[in-house]
Amino acid sequence: MPRLAVLGHPVAHSRSPAMQNAALAALGLGEGWSYEAIDVAPEDFAARVRAMPAEGFAGANVTVPHKAAALALADAASEGARQIGAANTLVFADGQIQAHNTDAGGLIAALPSSPRGTRALVLGAGGAARAAIWALRTEGAAVDIWNRTSARAEAVHLELSGIEVEVQGAAVTAIDQSAYELIVNTTAVGLHGEDPFAHLPLRRDGFGKQVLVDMVYGDGPSTLSMAAAAAGATVVDGLEILVQQGALSLQIWTGQEAPLDVMRAAARA
Ligand code: ATR
Secondary structure, X not given: OOEEEXXXXXXXXXXXXXXXXXXXXXXXXXXXXXXXXEEOOHHHHHHHHHHOHHHOEEEEEEOOOOHHHHHHHOOEXXXXXXXXXXXXXXXXXXXXXXXXXXXXXXHHHHOOOOOOOOEEEEEOOOHHHHHHHHHHHHOOOEEEEEOOOHHHHHHHHHHHOOOOOOOOOOXXXXXXXXXXXXXXXXXXXXXXXXXXXXHOOOOHHHOOOOEEEEOOOOOOOOHHHHHHHHOOOEEEEHHHHHHHHHHHHHHHHHOOOOOHHHHHHHHHO
């Protein structure tokens, strides 16, 4: 009876249990497998994770604020997780804790087409930004980075410049919004109703035929998404990223292809 869980703090709001349990049922694994949410404070995280294999857990998702700690305690990690500096997926197997980062692959899978050869702009310099920058550069996009605190954008750019890719991009302060085929908002702006056009270097009337990814998700489309869609941009929202990263995690744990439509429906219910 393998158990799975998402570890976060707080985690009660997480849509992952509904999404993953629906997926497990659709795969015919609902009798044996289960997925729950576990709230764990940062100081208890490492001990909690180390106890999980003996409690029947086959793996776990890890969310804010534990992603760096998850990588740090793992015995082995994927190249992506190591270079990003964070893990959102753990596997307990052969007496080991293995760390993966499916936020990166989830972003790429959520895009309408490959970002190879495109110019992309990532807004933000936190953990979500690092996964997005690494994913896009690894896929062959030139990625510029803007952050409210510009020194953080510079630091993340330099740190991720160690990866061997054809093109890099730069940390930027002045933005020509129309120059990017892809814009990814990883900042928290909009989460609490802030006006994105007051806090981000974007203009409401500055969108065109681009792809906008807004990782912020609430109960309806974000202000940023609506402005971009109205201008003809293709919008990818935070729930689609949640679904795609969850699908990749599920594939790692079960070895089965994830039922994306079932997961989408459950995440949006
Ligand atoms: P995560 O790991 O989820 O990406 P984080 O490390 O807390 O979270 O980063 C939050 C991001 O949102 C940061 O890039 C932050 O900018 P700063 O580095 O300048 O703090 C950004 N952010 C939060 N509130 C913001 C605001 N009102 N305007 C602009 N950026 C904001």
